[in-house]
Amino acid sequence: MFPVEIIIFFLVMLEGSCGTGWDINLSRNLTGQEELCVVIPCRYQFPNDVHPTQFVGIWFKQRKVSSKQRSPKAIYNSSSTHLVTSRYRMDGGLDRQDCSLVINDLHTSDHAYYQFQIELDGRFKFTYEKLVHLQVSAFREIPTISHMEEMLEGKPVNLICTFLSHCEGTRATLSWLLPKDFKRSTPKTKTERRNATWAFTIGLTFTPTIRHQDKQIGCQVKLSRASSKVAIRLQIEHPPRRPLILREDRGLESGHEGSRAALLCSVNSQPAANLTWIQNGERLNSSVNSNQLWLLLPHLTYRQEGEYRCTAWNKHGTKTASEKITIQxxxxxxxxxxxxxxxxxxxxxxxxxxxxxxxxxxxxxxxxxxxxxxxxxxxxxxxxxxxxxxxxxxxxxxxxxxxxxxxxxxxxxxxxxNVEYGAEVVPQSNCTQGVDVECVCVVTGNPPANITWELEHKILRGNYTESGVKVSSEVRQHEARSTLTVKQRYREFNAVCVGSNRHGEKRLKLHLCPTGELKPLWFGVFGRICGAFIAAAITASVCWLLTGRAKKVTQPHQRQVPPDRDASGSEVGQDTVRV
Missing domain, CATH: 2.60.40.10 (Immunoglobulins)
Incomplete structure (x- = not known):
């Protein structure tokens, strides 16, 4: 290295040490789990007047922070092949000032302090003083067990065990932990990538029965040096079984009036059943989502004797049981x-x-x-x-x-x-001539008879008043009485009284001459010779006076007509009275 370059290098180092332009963004503490991975987020900066084209990143590891320790050990060098392994990698890109480090397959020995160094164009090298402390804990991630549908007795169900990892290269094996009475199988673990996550899955298909109720099914994930597991308790849904009814006074065949009785209805049902006590169609007590229901009868009466039914139902079915209570x-x-x-x-x-x-x-x-x-x-x-x-x-x-x-x-x-009998017209029924014609018809019968008047041009029932004709009726116990009043004088008058109930009918025909004498109905047909009859009577009287001989004349007053029967078998009778 030439002297000028050495001077420049030391000037840059001096500037970095003074905190002008060289900086790094690191978390002070991070935690990872053994056999998984951890990402140390990292962003670095360098002076603005440096425009590098080549970047080399180096990560150092040291056990302790001490001024007396030896030089830290380089664990990763982006330009050195022997310091680039599958356990360490930098994915962010140094040219984008991303210095994040990924450590896979964590070991307890990875518990240490980490420091970053950057080299720019081979001329500038700067080691950032800020350290990150990585702590490695025991493996504690667990798999999850899921099922899409409810577990119904007799219906096959699929369980899926899943383990998720954010670390590429994780080697995980899943297995089922089943009760002894389960059919054994050895399904294989499937691995797939879901965005930035690796998913490990294993499936299990079985048909639940009631013997599986409350049993546990577990799933275990194994890595190379660690493992974990999870378990679920099976809740097998089924219709209610036949309810069991227990009596508080069990052993007693019957109770006395005024005594106490208590019945307990208990049922095996999943989900919990709705229970109802019923007697003679009447709901006595009920509960919701409960597998037990009491029925208390604190003061027994004879009306409470009989069968008591307990009905249990849930969304899968219905069952009923009954218990008979006998009362003396x-x-x-x-x-x-x-x-x-x-x-x-x-x-x-x-x-x-x-x-x-x-x-x-x-x-x-x-x-x-x-x-x-x-x-x-x-x-x-x-x-x-x-x-x-x-x-x-x-x-x-x-x-x-x-x-x-x-x-x-x-x-x-x-x-x-209440002995019933047909209608009968009593002998007191008659007509009289006064200012008006008044006829009285009395009929006995049970049920009481209905009385109807039949005149020449009309039929009258009940109470009636119109055009000089009036009918008034009354009933006293088994006797019905009807009075017919007609405003008529010195004229021949005919009427029929009809008494009837559901057991028969009786008719009484009445005829009234202008003089008010009684005569049969058939005699009224010859009304035209009525005057001749009167004249003959006067002549006979004169003769008797002349001869001095007395002659008695006697006439009958009533003729009875034997009763007939109608088509239904009820008696139909008719009497005639002449007045």
Whole structure:
């Protein structure tokens, strides 16, 4: 080196040592993991009046920072092939003032201080005083296990184990750590580059069963000198199994009224099931995402006896189980029902009464009683009571039954006869002539009869008032009464009273002469000779006075027409009254 060049070199070194133009940007401390890589970021500067075309970068390594230590060891020289290895490289480009250093496959011996030196055009060499401290820790990176779909019992699932590294040249091997009852396989590790990252993957396909529940599957990554692993616990989803119902009072076959009962419904389900207690279609208790549900019955009554169902469901299915609760109680809801006849009781039917009651233990004795106006009499024992053929007179009596078991008796409510019979027109039905014509029709029947008036030109029902005609009706128990009033005098009058209910119909024909005398309906047909009849009567009276002989004349007042029957079998009768 010529003296001038040496002078210039020392001047440049002097300028750098004074901090004018020479500078470097380095982190003071960095940490890397054994067997991985680390990047030491580095940016350097040189004086502006230096315009180099050739660049040589050198990195030094030293164990300690001490003024008495030997010269640091050069570990990388961009211009020397024997100091350029796969473990060290500079990727940034010295011409762009990037002096970053990559160290691959870290060893514990790489734990040290690092210093950078630059040579420009072979004339300027500057060693930057700033050091970076690299610490190397044990390998602690772990792989990850992932699966795209849920683990459902009986449905194949794919697991993927992945290990990522930012270091080129990393040698990693993945393997599965499986439970003993798993089918063994030896899949190979796949390696691929994803942008600036190296990905190592291994797959596993299996079909989950319930025996895999809560088992652990692990994945291990091995490097040349270190390893790590990760594990997941299998959560196998499945529909609910059949629920298990436990009773707080297990061992007891039945309880008494007023006692307490508690049922626990427990189910094996993944995910956790929704549970519901139901009795007779009524929801009693429910829970969400819980595999257990209590049902508390603090005060039992006879109405709570029966089957209790526990239903469990999740998104994969539904299961149901049931438990029967038996309660001991005295007879309840005792009632009387009619058997052996139609819904209604008709006069002439043969009627049997039956006593019904709920009880546990069963009824051991039934008794029958008859209630009249002022007395109650025991009739018979037994579940059923035959009353024989009934008539309308039985409507005046009442019956009830008594059911007994070993816990006590219970009486039914009073059962009242309601014997039905067809409509009948009573003899008191007639017409009278006064200022107006007034006809009264009385009809008995059960159910009460409906009364209709048939006149010459119209039919009248219920209560009616119009054009000098008025009808008023009333019903008292089994008797219906209808009064027809017509503003008419000194004229012949005809009317028909019709009484009917669902068991039959009766008709009464009424005829009124102008004089107000009773006469048959057929006589009214010969109304034209009515005057001649009166004249004959007057002549006969004169003759009697002249001869001094008395003659009695007697006429009948009512003629009955035998009843007929209509096509349905109901009685249809017709009577005639003349007035």
């Amino acid at each position: 109680y005295s007879p309840k809801e005792t009632s009387v029902r009619v058997s052996g006849t139609r819904h209604e009781i008709r006069e002439g039917d043969n009627v049997t009464l039956t006593c019904f009651s709920k009880s546990n233990p069963p009824v051991i004795n039934y008794s029958w009683f008859r209630v009249d106006v002022n007395r109650t009499d025991f009739v018979a024992s037994g579940k059923s009571l035959n009353l024989g053929v009934v008539s309308r007179d039985d409507n005046e009596s009442w019956h009830y039954c008594r059911a007994e078991n070993e816990l006590g008796p219970s009486n039914s409510s009073l059962w009242h006869f």
